[in-house]
Amino acid sequence: MAVAVNTGYRPENSIVLLRQPPSEVGRFSLSLNISTTVNVSPAEALRKVNRFVQHEVSYLMRGDSPNLLVADRIYWHVPVLLAFPSYGVLGQVGSINVDVETGALSVEDQTIEEIKQRAQDLADRFTSQTAPAG
Numbered sequence: 001m002a003v004a005v006n007t008g009y010r011p012e013n014s015i016v017l018l019r020q021p022p023s024e025v026g027r028f029s030l031s032l033n034i035s036t037t038v039n040v041s042p043a044e045a046l047r048k049v050n051r052f053v054q055h056e057v058s059y060l061m062r063g064d065s066p067n068l069l070v071a072d073r074i075y076w077h078v079p080v081l082l083a084f085p086s087y088g089v090l091g092q093v094g095s096i097n098v099d100v101e102t103g104a105l106s107v108e109d110q111t112i113e114e115i116k117q118r119a120q121d122l123a124d125r126f127t128s129q130t131a132p133a134g
Contacts, residue, residue, distance in 0.1 A: 036074045038100045042066040045076035045098035052096065052105055053080055057115060060084065061093065074100045082119045090126050093118040 040048075042065070049063035061080055069077035075097035083089045094115035097106040 032070075034070060034074070036101060038074075040076065040098060040100050040103040042076055044103065045078055045100075048098055048103060048105060049078040049080065049096050052107070053115075057112060058082075058119065061115075061119065063096070064092070066098070068100070069097060071097075075106060076100060080115055082122055084123075084126070087126075090122050093122060 045066045046063045053061040053063065057080075061082055064079040064081050066076035066078045069075045078096050078098060079092045080094045080096060081089050082091060082093045094111065096111070098104070099106065
């Protein structure tokens, strides 16, 4: 089930569990006992993602506020945004996970290609909407 446990008012203090939502309504109970050592701060995870996407994907991309993601390991889940210098942020084109213990980025070639394709699609939609009428 999809559950976001907000431990404060800031997105970087959220725990997001990714599963299918329950198909029925009714009582729900969730107990978690998770322990880890966080060696990488949300700010450091954001810097790592920014460095990676700007050097390996496009200088027009940057990370956004990390969320704590509990999966096979615990990660900072960092959304990747596309932004045009003269316009600002166009939207989210993907995300990259950063291991909270090691700082390793969890990104595969397929993830990079999907981010590039979403960015191209978003840029195409934006430029077609903002092009002067001919």
